[in-house]
Amino acid sequence: xxxxxxxxxxxxxxxxxxxxxxxxxxxxxxxxxxxxxxxxxxxxxxxxxxxxxxxxxxxxxxxxxxxxxxxxxxxxxx
Numbered sequence: 001x002x003x004x005x006x007x008x009x010x011x012x013x014x015x016x017x018x019x020x021x022x023x024x025x026x027x028x029x030x031x032x033x034x035x036x037x038x039x040x041x042x043x044x045x046x047x048x049x050x051x052x053x054x055x056x057x058x059x060x061x062x063x064x065x066x067x068x069x070x071x072x073x074x075x076x077x078x
Contacts (some may be wrong), residue, residue, distance in 0.1 A: 002032040002076055007043045007053030007063075010036070017052040017066050024072035032076070 004021055008014035018034065025032040037043055037055075046055060050064035054072070061067075061075045 002030050003035070003055075003057050004032050005035045005037050005053075005055035005058075007037045007046060007048055007055060007060075008051035010038050011051070013066060014052040017054060020066060020069055021054060021072050024069050025076060027069070028073045028076050030076045 002025070004025070006014055006018045006021065008017070014036075018036070021032075022034065024030075043051070043053065046053060046060045048060065048063050052066070053063040054061050054067065054075075056075050056078075062071070067075075
């Protein structure tokens with residue numbers, strides 16, 4: 001099971017990032033647990049410069065933008 005965290009205050013970009021991540025997990029047939037992290041103290045632990053952020057298995061893979069479906073699939077299969 002892959003652990004995916006969406007870091008951000010819950011803005012439109014955060015929701016879009018979560019949608020892309022969920023779609024990528026479904027397309028790659030990866031079982032994933034999704035967690036939304038909106039607490040700034042927790043977000044800062046990931047050395048995030050700007051939101052939204054995407055964390056896969058406790059590793060920050062993307063921040064400040066919405067990645068493509070293909071990028072997320074790559075990170076999930078890595």
